[in-house]
Amino acid sequence: xxxxxxxxxxxxxxxxxxxxxxxxxxxxxxxxxxxxxxxxxxxxxxxxxxxxxxxxxxxxxxxxxxxxxxxxxxxxxxxxxxxxxxxxxxxxxxxxxxxxxxxxxxxxxxxxxxxxxxxxxxxxxxxxxxxxxxxxxxxxxxxxxxxxxxxxxxxxxxxxxxxxxxxxxxxxxxxxxxxxxxxxxxxxxxxxxxxxxxxxxxxxxxxxxxxxxxxxxxxxxxxxxxxxxxxxxxxxxxxxxxxxxxxxxxxxxxxxxxxx
Numbered sequence: 001x002x003x004x005x006x007x008x009x010x011x012x013x014x015x016x017x018x019x020x021x022x023x024x025x026x027x028x029x030x031x032x033x034x035x036x037x038x039x040x041x042x043x044x045x046x047x048x049x050x051x052x053x054x055x056x057x058x059x060x061x062x063x064x065x066x067x068x069x070x071x072x073x074x075x076x077x078x079x080x081x082x083x084x085x086x087x088x089x090x091x092x093x094x095x096x097x098x099x100x101x102x103x104x105x106x107x108x109x110x111x112x113x114x115x116x117x118x119x120x121x122x123x124x125x126x127x128x129x130x131x132x133x134x135x136x137x138x139x140x141x142x143x144x145x146x147x148x149x150x151x152x153x154x155x156x157x158x159x160x161x162x163x164x165x166x167x168x169x170x171x172x173x174x175x176x177x178x179x180x181x182x183x184x185x186x187x188x189x190x191x192x193x194x195x196x197x198x199x200x201x202x203x204x205x206x207x208x209x210x211x212x213x214x215x216x217x218x219x220x221x222x223x224x225x226x227x228x229x230x231x232x233x234x235x236x237x238x239x240x241x242x243x244x245x246x247x248x249x250x251x252x253x254x255x256x257x258x259x260x
């Protein structure tokens with residue numbers, strides 16, 4: 001019997017699961033390690049912007065006592081005033097299961113009933129509560145798409161999670177010798193950009209609006225991050241990120257993002 005006690009004899013091994021969910025890693029630890037001691041890059045006003053619209057959906061604070069159309073116009077103004085040439089990428093919210101269902105369930109806090117959304121309905125729901133319902137969120141993104149298209153913006157809609165599409169879209173421009181700045185808050189996007197970068201491309205910049213300092217917003221040139229990490233680390237980044245835990249894989253108890 002003794003050898004059997006070398007294994008976790010549970011339905012869900014506690015080294016990989018906690019409270020019936022996959023163990024969650026601190027993804028930002030890996031990004032912080034890669035960015036450490038790398039100097040910020042200056043802004044290039046001529047660069048193309050590729051915007052992950054997942055973060056602004058929550059970041060732009062909704063006005064009170066206005067319609068959903070008015071709120072969509074808020075987002076249009078937000079994009080227009082901050083980004084000159086811009087390509088906007090949206091997540092998709094289908095009805096079927098996804099590889100991120102565990103993470104989506106973990107994030108659910110407040111809940112909201114389904115709302116039949118139209119442009120002229122007053123937005124009486126709390127913003128975060130409304131967006132916690134994926135059906136409501138999907139309807140609002142459809143409205144936002146129409147408003148952004150009417151404003152002349154370039155849009156890409158993913159069938160599911162947008163991280164891969166953001167990177168695919170961003171890489172089109174440096175391959176055509178145009179610099180690009182990717183505006184995203186997700187470590188997944190940074191990892192993919194570093195992994196796929198090569199010296200034959202024009203400059204790629206990574207801009208995370210949540211990482212503020214006394215000097216202002218932080219913008220890194222992806223080439224500088226790759227040079228600092230080195231070829232060996234960069235070539236193994238996808239494995240490191242997945243093995244140490246991300247939105248689709250469980251973290252391992254006692255092993256952080258930078259322990260490899």
